[in-house]
Amino acid sequence: MNRHRLVICAILCAAMGALLTGRAFAASAGSDVASLEKVFAAAVARVSPSLVSVQITWKPGKGIIPPMPATPGSQAMPAFQRGAGPVPGVIISSDGLIATSDFSVNADVASARVRLADGRSFDAKLLGQDVSRGIQILQVDAKGLPVPAFADNAEVQVGRWALVCGVNESGAATLSVGIVSATERMAGRAIQIDARTNPSNYGGALVDVQGRLLGIVTPMSSSARAGLTLYDSGIGFAVPIGDLMKQMPKLKAGETVHSAFLGIMFDSRKMNGGALIQSVLPGTGAQKAGMKAGDTITEFQGTPIDTSFKLLHAIGRCCVGDVVTFKVTRDGKPISLTATLGPRPDNAP
Amino acid sequence: MRHRLALFACVGLAVLVFCASAAPEATNPFADAIRTASPSVVKVTAATRSLAMGTVQVSIASGVVLSSDGLIATSLSALGQSKRPTVMLADGSQVVAAIVATDPKMDIAILKITAPGLRALEFSTSTPRVGQWVIGIGNPFGLSQTRTDPLSVTVGVISAIHPIQAADYSYGGPLIVSDVIINPGANGGALVDLDGRLVGLCIKEIRSKATNTELSVAVPAGDLSPLLDMARKTSPAPAETEIAPARPPDNTTAPLPVPARPTPSGYLGAYIIDDAKATTGAYVEHVVPGSPAADAGLKEGDVVTTFNGKQVPNGRQLLQQLDPLVVGARVEMTVLRDKKEVKIAATLTRTPRSVLK
Numbered sequence: 164m165n166r167h168r169l170v171i172c173a174i175l176c177a178a179m180g181a182l183l184t185g186r187a188f189a190a191s192a193g194s195d196v197a198s199l200e201k202v203f204a205a206a207v208a209r210v211s212p213s214l215v216s217v218q219i220t221w222k223p224g225k226g227i228i229p230p231m232p233a234t235p236g237s238q239a240m241p242a243f244q245r246g247a248g249p250v251p252g253v254i255i256s257s258d259g260l261i262a263t264s265d266f267s268v269n270a271d272v273a274s275a276r277v278r279l280a281d282g283r284s285f286d287a288k289l290l291g292q293d294v295s296r297g298i299q300i301l302q303v304d305a306k307g308l309p310v311p312a313f314a315d316n317a318e319v320q321v322g323r324w325a326l327v328c329g330v331n332e333s334g335a336a337t338l339s340v341g342i343v344s345a346t347e348r349m350a351g352r353a354i355q356i357d358a359r360t361n362p363s364n365y366g367g368a369l370v371d372v373q374g375r376l377l378g379i380v381t382p383m384s385s386s387a388r389a390g391l392t393l394y395d396s397g398i399g400f401a402v403p404i405g406d407l408m409k410q411m412p413k414l415k416a417g418e419t420v421h422s423a424f425l426g427i428m429f430d431s432r433k434m435n436g437g438a439l440i441q442s443v444l445p446g447t448g449a450q451k452a453g454m455k456a457g458d459t460i461t462e463f464q465g466t467p468i469d470t471s472f473k474l475l476h477a478i479g480r481c482c483v484g485d486v487v488t489f490k491v492t493r494d495g496k497p498i499s500l501t502a503t504l505g506p507r508p509d510n511a512p
Numbered sequence: 513m514r515h516r517l518a519l520f521a522c523v524g525l526a527v528l529v530f531c532a533s534a535a536p537e538a539t540n541p542f543a544d545a546i547r548t549a550s551p552s553v554v555k556v557t558a559a560t561r562s563l564a565m566g567t568v569q570v571s572i573a574s575g576v577v578l579s580s581d582g583l584i585a586t587s588l589s590a591l592g593q594s595k596r597p598t599v600m601l602a603d604g605s606q607v608v609a610a611i612v613a614t615d616p617k618m619d620i621a622i623l624k625i626t627a628p629g630l631r632a633l634e635f636s637t638s639t640p641r642v643g644q645w646v647i648g649i650g651n652p653f654g655l656s657q658t659r660t661d662p663l664s665v666t667v668g669v670i671s672a673i674h675p676i677q678a679a680d681y682s683y684g685g686p687l688i689v690s691d692v693i694i695n696p697g698a699n700g701g702a703l704v705d706l707d708g709r710l711v712g713l714c715i716k717e718i719r720s721k722a723t724n725t726e727l728s729v730a731v732p733a734g735d736l737s738p739l740l741d742m743a744r745k746t747s748p749a750p751a752e753t754e755i756a757p758a759r760p761p762d763n764t765t766a767p768l769p770v771p772a773r774p775t776p777s778g779y780l781g782a783y784i785i786d787d788a789k790a791t792t793g794a795y796v797e798h799v800v801p802g803s804p805a806a807d808a809g810l811k812e813g814d815v816v817t818t819f820n821g822k823q824v825p826n827g828r829q830l831l832q833q834l835d836p837l838v839v840g841a842r843v844e845m846t847v848l849r850d851k852k853e854v855k856i857a858a859t860l861t862r863t864p865r866s867v868l869k
Contacts (some may be wrong), residue, residue, distance in 0.1 A: 321665060322543030322647075342542055344664040348655060355655065357666035357693075397666050397693030398652060431659070432605055470604070472658040 202372050203326060203340060209374025210328050211280060211336040212309040214367070215261055215302070215347045216249035217268055217287070218276040224238040224273035245271075251329040252277065253379055254308045255404070259285075260415065262407060263366035264381035265292050270496035275322060277303050278334050287438045295422035295482060296352055296402040297381035300414045311368065314375040316405045319346055324372045325356040327380055327399065329364030331508040339364060344398070350422070350479025353383045353400040360399030369401035385395030392501065406480055413482070423481040423504035429460075429471045437461040437492065445510070452502035461497070462490035479506070515829060545647055546665050548708025551602045552577040552633035553649045553663055553701060555656060556586045556609075556623070558594035574650035574663070575599060575623065575699035576713060578736065580630045583743050585713050585736055586700035588614050588621040599625050604659040613743035617683045617835075618731050619699075619715050622743035629694055633702060635733045636709040642675040644670045646711055648692040648728075650701025651666025651695040663701075668692035670711075675832065676729060678718045684835030686841045687729045694728040771823040778837040781805040784816075784827040793817040793848065794830035807857035 204404050226245050233239035261277060267288070268275050275287045285303035292299045320343060327339040341358030348355045356369065360380050369378040378401035382393065393399075403490035410420050426447020430439040437459040443449050454460075460468055463477045464487055481487060489500045556573040559831045562778045577583075591611065608793030618861065628668035640646075648666045656663055668691040675686050677760050688703065694714045703712040714728030719726050759839060781803020793815040799806050816824050820843055824830045841860045846853055 259744075316696065320540075320543060321662070322540055322546045324540075340663065342667045344666055345655070345662050355664060357664075396695055398655070398664070399693060434660075470660050472604075472660045475658060 166367075173197055200208075203338065206326055206370055206372050207328055207336050207338050210253075210311045210368050210370045210376065210440040212312040213254040213376075214280060214328060214330055214336055215252045215254060216253050216278045216330040216334045216351065217261075217263060217366070218248045219250070219268060219326065220247070220273045220275075220276070221245055222271055222273045223243045246362055246498065249330055249332065249334065251277070251364060253366075253368045253376065254279075254310055255408070257306065257307045257310050259303040259308060260411075261287065261301040262379045263299050263301060264379065265294070265297050266362065266365045266382050268301065275301060277301060279303075279305070279308070280334070291410075291416065291418045293402075293407065293410055293420040293482075295420060296407065296410075297383050298379055298402055298407060298414075300411075310368070311374065311376040313404050313408075314377045316370055316403050318371065318375070319343060319354055319377055319403060321345060325354075325401075326370050326372070327356070327358040327360055327364050327367055327378070327401075328370060329367035336411070337364065338366075340442045341397075341399070347476050348400065349380075349383045350401065351476025352406065352422075352479055353369070354378055354403055356399045356401060357397045358399055359395045359397070361394040373428055376404050377401065379407065389497075413484075421483045421506055423448075423478060423483050423485055424507035425478050425502065425504060427454060429474070431471055433471055435469050436443060436475045437468050440479060440491075448502040448504045450490070452500045454489075454500060454502070455493065458491040458493050458498075460491050462488075465486055524545055527664045527743070541645075542647060542665075542667055545704055545706050545708035546565060546649065548663070549633055549647070549649055549702055549710075550663060550754055552631050554584060554602065555600040555651045555663070555698060556584075556590065556597050557600070560592035560594050567604065568848075572651060572654040572697040573699050574643075574697065574714070576633050576700070576702045577630050577712065580624075580776060581629060581630045583612070583624040583740060584623040585739075586621055586623055587615060587715055588619050589716060591621055591701055599623060600659055601627060606659070606700065612746045613739050615683075616737050616863040617682065618735065618739070618740060619683070620713060620731060620736065622739055624743065631828055633710045633837065634708075636705050636707070636711045638705070640673060640705075640711050640732065642668055642670050642672060644711075645706055646688075646690050646692060647704050648690075648694060648698060648699030648701060648714055649704065650694070650714060651742040652695035652698040664698070666692050673732075675828065676718060676727070677831075678720075681716075681718050681729075683731065684832050685735055688732055689727055689729050694730075711860060718801055744800040751808055757783050777863070778834070778839050778841050779804065779863040780834060780843070780858060780860055784830055792825060794824050794827040796847075804861050808856050809854075810845075810847065810858070814849050814854070816845050816847050817853075818846040820844055 191277055196332045228243040229243040230242040231240040233410050250267035252261040255262050265438055276284060278284045279289045283320055284313050287301040287303050290300040323343050325341050329337045331337050339358040341356050344357045345355040367380045369380055380401045384402035403425055413420055426449035428439055428441045438460045440454060442456050443454050460474060468474045483506045485504045487502055491498050491500060546577055554575045556575045558571050560569045570680055571590050571592055573587045575586035578585055596608050597705045607625040607627050609625045611621050613622040646668060649751050651663050658866045670690050671675045672689040673686050675684055695719055699714055699716045701714045702710055703714055705711050709735040712732050714730045717726040718729055780804040781800035782796050783798040785797050796812060799810050799812055816830055818824060819830055819833050837860055839860055839862050843858050845856045847856055
């Protein structure tokens with residue numbers, strides 16, 4: 164018994180040692196290339212059991228995006244043949260939920276066949292789509308699937324290694340390496356990375372050097388074409404996994420998540436002390452909540468808003484139907500308001 | 513046995529504690545360098561009004577603060593026709609800038625702003641080397657949309673340090689080529705080393721027609737010094753102008769501050785093959801009729817062997833010697849023609865404007 168424990172202990176120590184050296188290697192990015200390679204390989208090995216490959220059949224007529232003529236301000240685009248895969252997806256719950264990019268899998272597919280890392284294949288059911296983040300959720304009928312460790316949003320820091328893991332033709336993991344270029348991109352909804360991203364790894368996992376899931380890689384745009392314009396450009400995006408999991412109750416229920424609209428215009432010159440409302444659009448959540456021009460928003464969901472732009476990102480992370488609380492200052496007095504966020508009206512400026 | 517077990521447990525615990533205390537990547541060199549350099553990188557926007565079309569074209573670029581008194585280097589071509597570009601500082605504040613010095617060949621402009629608390633980016637003290645890590649900091653595609661949004665950073669290595677000949681970029685000095693992708697808008701941004709010091713100023717991508725690829729190039733930081741000196745002459749530090757007593761009126765020898773307009777670079781009018789093999793000297797492929805070269809008697813097929821008293825081993829060297837010369841410069845060459853040496857002297861002129869007929 165004792166010996167048994169001893170062995171376990173020794174293994175534990177060795178594992179800790181390995182982990183420690185891994186971290187040390189990661190810290191000395193410039194010094195030890197061979198060690199760095201081992202760290203990258205270990206990170207891929209950790210996440211790869213959770214990577215799946217998705218084979219797609221498009222609905223009749225949906226497999227090709229027709230060519231687009233040139234318009235003032237945009238170039239003509241040739242027709243684009245949508246891929247059949249395999250494209251990557253990431254297991255996000257042990258009972259069969261899979262997240263992928265809606266660039267590759269969306270309501271236009273007739274069927275999506277998912278192959279797990281262990282070789283089993285399933286016909287996936289399409290659940291909800293987060294249009295604001297470019298994410299499609301799939302479900303396969305399997306239990307006990309390996310879920311990667313999720314990294315905290317706070318772990319996503321500019322300058323840290325950002326590894327994009329996709330899958331190749333045979334379902335094995337692929338890797339593209341870069342760093343976190345910026346956070347809070349695309350109205351606060353995305354992490355920006357400089358690892359090469361393109362249609363073959365959209366839907367893959369963004370992981371850190373310890374193989375923890377930071378987010379799901381996606382082109383972050385409403386049109387499939389926009390995903391092509393930035394591809395392999397050193398500008399890639401991923402949706403933080405924490406933000407995505409917050410939308411999961413809706414997505415699991417098959418709902419489509421749209422970005423929210425509050426309905427105010429604020430003074431963008433004001434750099435501190437909150438967001439000064441210049442006008443409130445009639446019929447929007449802001450008006451229904453009782454916001455008035457001249458109010459200054461100082462708090463959103465309990466978080467202080469110092470610059471107007473912070474509010475922009477905070478709303479950007481919300482979706483239609485969210486009920487959110489504000490603190491505003493009106494005539495020098497603090498007031499608490501609650502708003503239900505609606506969709507962006509067609510006539511919004 | 514029990515003893516050993518306890519010992520092992522202790523070691524395990526120690527490792528655990530060490531892991532916890534040494535937070536992963538707490539000393540990530542990229543993150544540290546970015547933290548050091550980012551506050552000195554700015555966003556630049558330039559609005560060009562087209563009277564004919566009645567439109568305003570806004571272009572986005574990046575810039576690097578080179579002195580705490582407000583000199584900022586940026587991409588010249590990104591400024592378009594704008595005389596007063598806007599600089600957006602790291603804290604989100606906006607300042608209108610003046611253009612105080614330009615170098616069209618390098619595609620670099622030096623802007624001057626007045627703002628408190630500016631932090632100059634230090635120049636890298638080591639010679640850049642191929643394979644070295646570099647970090648690009650800028651605002652590609654204007655992704656930093658709001659005034660307080662952070663800039664984008666990207667990492668890569670130096671691929672080559674070499675002069676580059678391109679149709680739309682004529683700076684002759686060695687450039688830093690890297691695998692950091694410089695997208696539109698990131699031009700004028702900083703290329704820094706792992707100490708967060710300036711290695712080069714990112715300029716526009718150069719497209720190779722031969723390979724149909726794009727190169728990301730940066731002008732070495734050291735090459736900015738002459739332009740900075742010129743900018744300082746144009747815009748003396750505000751403190752100096754305020755504190756220095758007025759010059760006595762009889763001091764006529766003191767030069768008046770002349771707005772720096774770089775003397776236009778000189779034009780010879782000969783096409784040189786830069787990498788002809790198995791020859792010594794620079795092979796003249798073509799002489800532009802009516803150019804200084806033609807007037808001086810340079811002919812197609814000549815091989816230039818000496819230039820202003822210096823040996824010319826190859827075409828590239830000749831181009832490099834020609835590059836810094838300005839309008840009015842006198843040049844003397846020895847050329848080989850039909851196995852005979854011929855002396856040729858020419859005076860460089862202004863580059864003729866291309867005329868569409």
